[in-house]
Amino acid sequence: MHTLTDLKTGRLAGITRLDLSDELEHFPREIFDLADSLEVLNLSGNRLSELPDDLGRLHRLKVLFCSDNHFTHVPEGVGRCPALEIVGFKSNRIEQLSPNALPRRLRALILTDNCLTALPEALGDCADLQKLMLAGNRLQSLPTSLARCQKLELMRIAANQLQALPDWLLQMPRLAWLAYAGNPLPAPFCTPEDPGHCPRIDWQHVRLAQVLGQGASGVIHQARWREQDEPVAVKLYKGQMTSDGSPLNEMAACIAAGDHRQLVRLAGRIDNHPEQLPALVMQLIDPSWFNLAGPPSLASCTRDTYPAERRLSLSSVRRLAGAIASVAAHLHGHGITHGDLYAHNILCDEAGDCLLGDFGAASFYPQDGSTAAVALQRIEVLAFGVLLGELLGCCEEDCQALREVQQLCVQPEVMRRPGFAAISQHLRGV
Incomplete structure (x- = not known):
């Protein structure tokens, strides 16, 4: 983290990324001195409510984060930045998004946890838009112009006021990761009040130990439960909104x-x-298990990042693909889309076993065979196709049969993609 003193004394000359959180109420004009080098500007965690109209002077700026501030609108100066691709104003008080605030090269727009009731039709003119994060607002509808954003791949619209999923949304050719839980949709699309049988455990019988990890939705502890000889994991859920939606969902x-x-x-x-x-009290995962990949970077936007040394045998790829197709088919059989089917949410061990985790983007749909229900399943099939392509990219040898399955999954016409039952059957014959 940089300091305002460093900025004002010129010690940051030539930097490409500036992270400045210093209770700022006004935009420091000294930032413009970095215009010839600055590509990433992170002003999150301040008290800002305005940005200068001439923000476009930052002609090399590609990424702007202004989360956890006091903005009630996205400043129009943002739209004047010629190279800006990623814009994040999470957890502000934003009620308005002006068409003039949209950069022409926009790839990712993050407006999670704000107060938006509507979006401008001009959003559909952002032809390069890949990621749209809108969970935790007050949207009652989506602009039909978004159907023109044919590169849109990831969309979070959970915890809004949407009463229907528009037909065009379910036909987007590259949409692979969708979360919509927590809207007043028809009952079969809503999170059930009683999600199923789950034994009740008395808090008095649980003893928390060290923290194993924490994220936006909660904190995971190692623990002891008197019914078990082996230690368990306990996840304590927070109430705040996450980028995917509600932790309770x-x-x-x-x-x-x-x-x-x-x-x-x-x-x-x-x-x-x-x-x-x-x-929740759950199985404790051996610490030797590892994430198959890292989450997307600023550069990759919607694509996971793999260690350069990650190489997989063909037998491992077959095993992983079969296992993930199987668990996805299981979830779809329960009327659940995972919404975040990514390698970074898959834990593996050295033997090639795997577990799919992180249900933060999960949504429910009716098991009635309707066009909408089938389309929601096929959207997730595209995510699996992307994953399979990445696994093949890490594979030590090529496999034409797996390539053919992968191509079936990523075809742009949503309803022509196979379901996971058919994919599992294909994979058993590979």
């Missing part, structure tokens, strides 16, 4: 998903935490 999806070899086993839920935090 994530918890419900974990319960509704049931049992599968590629899912973390649930022991039960805790309802009597002293601070009324909802919690």
Whole structure:
């Protein structure tokens, strides 16, 4: 993290990224002194409510983050930045998005946890838009012009006021990762109040130990539960909005998903935490397990990042592909889309076993064979096709049969993609 003193004394000359969080109420004009080098500007965690109209002077700026500030609108100066591709104003008080605030090269727009009730039709003119993060607003509809954003791949519209999923949304040729839970949609598309049987565990019988990890939706502890000889994991869910939606929806999806070899086993839920935090008790994963990939970077936008040394045998790729297709078919059989089917959400061990985690973007849909239900499944098939392509890219040898399956999954016409039952059958013959 840089300091305002460093900026004002000129010690930051020539830097390409500036991270400045210093209770700022006004944009420091000294930032313009970095115009010939600055590509990433992070002003999150300040008290800003305005940006200068001449922000476009930052002619090399590609990424702008202004989360956790006091903005009530996206400043129009943002739209004047000629190279700007990624814009993030998460957790502000934004009620308005002007068409003039949209950069012409926009690839990712992050407006999670704000107060938007509508979006401008001009958003459909952002032809390069790949990622659109809108969870936790007050949107009652989406502009039909978004159908023109044919490069759109990831969309988060959970926890809004949408009463229907528009038909055009389910036909987008490159949409692979979609989260829409927490809207007043017809009942079969909503998170069930009773997601399924899950044993109740008394908080008094649980003893928390060290923190294993934490994210936007909650904190995971190693713990002891008196019913188990082996240690367990306990996830305490937060109430705040995440980039995917509500943590409580994530918890419900974990319960509704049931049992599968590629899912973390649930022991039960805790309802009597002293601070009324909802919690799940689950299988403790051996620390030797590792994430198959890292999450997308600023450069990759919607694509996972793999270690350069990550190489997979053909047998490992076959095993991974078959396992993920199987668990996806299982989830779809329960009326659940994962919404975040990515390698970075897959844990592996050295033997090639894997687990699919992170249900933060999970959504529910009716199991009635309707066009909408089938389309939602096929959107997730595209995510699997992207994943399979990445695995083949890490593979030590090529496999034409797997390539053919992958091509079936990524074809642009949504309804022509196979379902996961058919994909699993294909993979068994590879």
